[in-house]
Structures are given as structure tokens and as C-alpha cells.
Amino acid sequence: MTEAAPRADRLQSLLDVSMALATQVDLDSLLQVILDQARSVMEAERSTLYVYDAGQDALLSRVSEGAAQGLVIRVPLGTGIAGHVGATRELVNIPDAYADPRFNPEIDRRGGFRTRSILTAPLLSHHGRLMGVIQLLNKRTGEPFSAEDEVLVRAFASHAGVALERARLVEEALEKQRIEEGLRLAHDIQMGMLPRSFPASPVLEIDAALAPAKTVGGDFYDVLAGTGAHAGRIWFAVGDVSGKGIGAALFMAVTRTMFRAAAGAGAPDPGAVLAQVNDELARDNERAMFVTVFAGLYDPATGVLEYANGGHNPPYVLRASGALETLPNAASPALAVIEGLPFANAEVRLGPGDALFAYTDGVNEAQNPRGELYGTPRLEAWLRAESGRPVPELVKSLIAEIDRFEEGAAPADDITVLAFRRLGGS
Amino acid sequence: MEIREDRREPGLVVAVSGRVDSNSAGELEAALLARAGEPRLVVDLGAVEYVSSAGLRVFLMLAKKCKAGGGKMALCGLAPGVKQVFDLAGFTPLFTVEPDAAAALARLA
Known part of the structure; x- marks a missing residue:
């Protein structure tokens, strides 16, 4: 069991995170940075990031590590813990997962992992739009996540939400540009004929x-x-x-x-x-x-x-x-x-x-x-x-x-x- | 462009106003095709100032879809400039065209 890091260190790492997030615009690398930094700042064993897909009205997961890495879990809004947090946009701190009816032990079985405590927070855009949900499993100290962890994850989530929104906007703009370039190319070919x-x-x-x-x-x-x-x-x-x-x-x-x-x-x-x-x-x-x-x-x-x-x-x-x-x-x-x-x-x-x-x-x-x-x-x-x-x-x-x-x-x-x-x- | 619906027995009158061009054709297509199942559909173009080729295509699609579904449709209130666009494209004979909604409803009844 490790000691909880002193408060000042954790605030410093939060600052590091916000700087790291500010420099990432590529969506995939950003998701990876959010996942890694969240786990380290929050001293969690695992982290899962869910990205909100408005088209499906569901959360799509990115799992950080372990057997479940790379597995995409689709969580409709309102179901399970992540889905509940996404729907209510409110943080949920669960000290004992197996005592909570919203917890689905199936994911543990598939991933070969034993979940104890869960801290789940919504990632919101600048205007409060749902961008995703971050979920942290098992504080490394063995204790449940504390009230201070809640404050910290909120601060973290607000940076991550804005960064995620920015990356989305950049990606959409690039996609639009690609389509326009494709159309222009098609047109140029026809003009050439x-x-x-x-x-x-x-x-x-x-x-x-x-x-x-x-x-x-x-x-x-x-x-x-x-x-x-x-x-x-x-x-x-x-x-x-x-x-x-x-x-x-x-x-x-x-x-x-x-x-x-x-x-x-x-x-x-x-x-x-x-x-x-x-x-x-x-x-x-x-x-x-x-x-x-x-x-x-x-x-x-x-x-x-x-x-x-x-x-x-x-x-x-x-x-x-x-x-x-x-x-x-x-x-x-x-x-x-x-x-x-x-x-x-x-x-x-x-x-x-x-x-x-x-x-x-x-x-x-x-x-x-x-x-x-x-x-x-x-x-x-x-x-x-x-x-x-x-x-x-x-x-x-x-x-x-x-x-x-x-x-x-x-x-x-x-x-x-x-x-x-x-x-x-x- | 604006679209207004008015249930006038024995049919449905959809009144369109403004410009029907490539910017507004998509919206009009969605609105009109959703009504293609009506047994008697009148599209009132009295307040339409301009129809482009993209707009003509919407009316063609609507006529095809109404016919396929066994419904009847008519256009009415075409301003001279709009009528000219239909004439020029050679499409006027493909539609039932009446001066106003009352005449169009009577024709479809």
C-alpha cells in the first residue's frame, strides 16, 4: 500500500495535466493523455474514458489497460454507473462496488480484475454539453476515493472536457475540409475532361x-x-x-x-x-x-x-x-x-x-x-x-x-x- | 423559405413561400415527401418568388411518389416567373396545375 501523495504534489500534477491537455489537438492522443494523467493524478489502478456519441445517445469506452484494453464497451445513457453519470452529469463516488446495484460485475469477469472502489465524473464542454465520462477504479492506497479526490477529479474533468470539445471541433473542421477537397478534386477531374x-x-x-x-x-x-x-x-x-x-x-x-x-x-x-x-x-x-x-x-x-x-x-x-x-x-x-x-x-x-x-x-x-x-x-x-x-x-x-x-x-x-x-x- | 400546412377538406394544402433553390430544396423535399401519402395533396406556390432546377426536382420527386402511392397531387398559384421555369424545363404537362388552392382541391376531389 502506498501513501497518498501530499496535496501540493497532486495540485502540481493537475497543473501538468492541464498543460498537457492544452497542447493536444489530435483526438486519439488526447484521449490517451486524459486516461494516463487521470490514473496518475487520482492514484487509481485503472481508468476508463467514455466518449459521448450523440448519434447513438451512448457512451463508447476506451479502457486504459489490462485484458480489457482496446475493448469498446457501449453504454446507453442512463444505464450502469457511467451511463447514470452521463445522464445526470453528476459525479458518483462508490466506496464498495459490489454493494452497489448499478455495478455490473460482468465487466470484472471479462477483464480478470476485481473492482473495489469507483469514482466517476462527467466531462463537460465549455457550455456544459456532455463530452464524455471518466471512471477511475481502485485507489492505490486501498481506501475508497475521498472527498478531496472528488474535488480533484472535478477540476481534472473540467479541463479534459474542454480539451475534448476542442479536439472534436478540430476533427470536424478537418473532416469537412477533406470532403470539400474531395469534391473539388472530382470537379477538377471533370473540368479536365x-x-x-x-x-x-x-x-x-x-x-x-x-x-x-x-x-x-x-x-x-x-x-x-x-x-x-x-x-x-x-x-x-x-x-x-x-x-x-x-x-x-x-x-x-x-x-x-x-x-x-x-x-x-x-x-x-x-x-x-x-x-x-x-x-x-x-x-x-x-x-x-x-x-x-x-x-x-x-x-x-x-x-x-x-x-x-x-x-x-x-x-x-x-x-x-x-x-x-x-x-x-x-x-x-x-x-x-x-x-x-x-x-x-x-x-x-x-x-x-x-x-x-x-x-x-x-x-x-x-x-x-x-x-x-x-x-x-x-x-x-x-x-x-x-x-x-x-x-x-x-x-x-x-x-x-x-x-x-x-x-x-x-x-x-x-x-x-x-x-x-x-x-x-x- | 417557409412551409405551412393547412388541412382543407377534402385534402391537405401545403403552402410554400420564399425562394426554392439549392439552399432550401433539401428542407422542402423532406417536408413534402413526408406528405406524399396524402390521398389529395395541393402544393400552393402562390408566395414563391423563385424556383431553381433543384426545386423543380423536388416537385418531380413528389409527383412520382404520390403517383406510386396512389395519391393525387396538384400545384397551384404559380407566379409567371415560376410558371416559366416549369415551362422551360418542359415539366408543366407532368403536373396538374390550377390557379388557386380551391380550384386545385376541386380538381382532385
Whole structure:
């Protein structure tokens, strides 16, 4: 039997503990420090730390040593001694465990240990939220835990509770950061898949850009050369998936892949491409996601544009004369909603110097910090004023215009623009 | 965004107000899908100023779920701007749309 350490020594060790706790932010090392220090300051044979899991409304144990080390015990709040302390947030000092009905001797049997006395205290956060419970078994002197031990464990628990809360907050922030980084990475990969060079020719000037939102969105554009019967023509699409987040980003990637497959496999026209993509997307779509797609097949030699529109904002035709026309909407529903739909085709002819301007609603729904929308009237006025610019400049300067309008507010939605102009010809 | 429920025989009227965008769509989805078992459900959008594509998706899900459960649902009170969003996405024909809650209830009765 050892003598109880003098009071001053114990206070000194409490001070050591609070300094040790203050320097630990990693949750696992912190739990270990709390366990070890509690046992040494309180002169206990064993210590168990329970961390409160709000989701399960239960305490999950960390056992310091012995056969039970590493064993996780789950204690629902309100059951057993630790559960009682967690529920009431009050300290419990039991001089003789086997005389107390709340004590469960089963744990002794499993751990090969004989519990005599138990001191159990709640670990509370700065605002009194339950963070965990600390339990000390068998004072090394052989006596029960004293009133002074109670004071000491309270002081210890208040430091440990705050340290635990801080570590939790740090861990949550890191987790959030990891998720955001993962989403950003996924988005970057998808951006990397979008074409950056376009099949320009003496009769075609084409460009596209996508400015990603702060949260991962689901815009896309695509341009690919026609094959077979469509050799010499170009397929293109601009699309916008409903909602945001990783689900929308994946849905976008799938849509684009299907568009490429359908267009590349020699579908007769844009309506047929959309019908095929729609059927595949609609098949197993429990979450009712949908995607608006404007798809076209353009012949740079003749200026003829065949198109189909699945619920997308109708693009504009910027005439060489300066006139601005909205493409007559072929008005089919967005894709992925109903299987087996036909998608109507329509046709427009671009004369020399005419341009097509397609975009997603990230443009007209851009907001400034006062909550004002950029809106269609502003977009149309801008297009009227700027339509004479070369296409790459037009695309770049519209993205800059929206950025200016947002006055530093991070874009809430992806902003996509695709434009091309017919050069020469007649 | 705010959501208010009003039991008006023979159905339930859920009135939504404010903006239905990607920030509020989750809350609306939870509230509306919890009512998808109603035999006659009317969603009153009279006080909704804006619906984004994320909002449209919620109404689509609701329509699917009501249909699957054998219930009937209708939308009412769409402001011109909101109606335009439904039209543009080509979704208007998928819904029963009425000018106001009374007309919608009568239609579902």
C-alpha cells in the first residue's frame, strides 16, 4: 500500500495535466493523455474514458489497460454507473462496488480484475454539453476515493472536457475540409475532361468556357466532330444537371458520356441523340434528377444548324446585322424524367457573320451581394452591345462580366457559355 | 423559405413561400415527401418568388411518389416567373396545375 501523495504534489500534477491537455489537438492522443494523467493524478489502478456519441445517445469506452484494453464497451445513457453519470452529469463516488446495484460485475469477469472502489465524473464542454465520462477504479492506497479526490477529479474533468470539445471541433473542421477537397478534386477531374480546343476552320470560329461554382455543380458542354454521314459537321451540347454536389457532378459525367456515345454512333439528328440519352438516364432514376440539354448538329459549310432542346434555356442567334433572336424553342422536357419521349428537331440557318450563343442558367441567375439577379434583360443588352467581338473574346468577356456583376460573391451555380460564328461563305 | 400546412377538406394544402433553390430544396423535399401519402395533396406556390432546377426536382420527386402511392397531387398559384421555369424545363404537362388552392382541391376531389 502506498501513501497518498501530499496535496501540493497532486495540485502540481493537475497543473501538468492541464498543460498537457492544452497542447493536444489530435483526438486519439488526447484521449490517451486524459486516461494516463487521470490514473496518475487520482492514484487509481485503472481508468476508463467514455466518449459521448450523440448519434447513438451512448457512451463508447476506451479502457486504459489490462485484458480489457482496446475493448469498446457501449453504454446507453442512463444505464450502469457511467451511463447514470452521463445522464445526470453528476459525479458518483462508490466506496464498495459490489454493494452497489448499478455495478455490473460482468465487466470484472471479462477483464480478470476485481473492482473495489469507483469514482466517476462527467466531462463537460465549455457550455456544459456532455463530452464524455471518466471512471477511475481502485485507489492505490486501498481506501475508497475521498472527498478531496472528488474535488480533484472535478477540476481534472473540467479541463479534459474542454480539451475534448476542442479536439472534436478540430476533427470536424478537418473532416469537412477533406470532403470539400474531395469534391473539388472530382470537379477538377471533370473540368479536365471538357474539350479545350475546338475544330476551328476558315469558316468556323468556336469557343466555350465553364466557370465552376463554389459548390460542385453539374454543368457541361461538349463539341465533337461528326462522322460517317455527318462528316464535316460538328456535334455540340450544353447541359445543366438539377441540384449540386457530388450526385449532380456524377450525373453530369454520365450524361456527357452518353451524349458522346450516341452522337459518335451515328445518330441521325440531335433529337434522336437526346431521346437515346433520355431513355438511358430515365431508366433507374429514383432521385428524380434531371438534366437540361441543348444539342445541335452544325454544318459550317452551309450554316445550317439542326437542334433539339431538352428543357434548356433557348440559345440566341446573334445576327451579323446586330439583331438578337431567341432560337425558337423546340420545347421538349428535360432529360431523365420520362422514358420513351420523342425529342423534336428544329432548324435555323446562320448567314455569314451570324453567331450562335448557348449558355446555362448560371449566367442569368448570377446574383450580386444585394441578391439581385443578372437576369435575361441584362444579358440581352450585353449581347447586343458586344456581339461584334470575335467569339473567344465574347466568351471570355461574358464570364468576366458576370464576375464583375457578382462583386466578389462566389458564384452559386456553374456558368457555362458556348458560342460559334459562321465566317465567310454566303 | 417557409412551409405551412393547412388541412382543407377534402385534402391537405401545403403552402410554400420564399425562394426554392439549392439552399432550401433539401428542407422542402423532406417536408413534402413526408406528405406524399396524402390521398389529395395541393402544393400552393402562390408566395414563391423563385424556383431553381433543384426545386423543380423536388416537385418531380413528389409527383412520382404520390403517383406510386396512389395519391393525387396538384400545384397551384404559380407566379409567371415560376410558371416559366416549369415551362422551360418542359415539366408543366407532368403536373396538374390550377390557379388557386380551391380550384386545385376541386380538381382532385
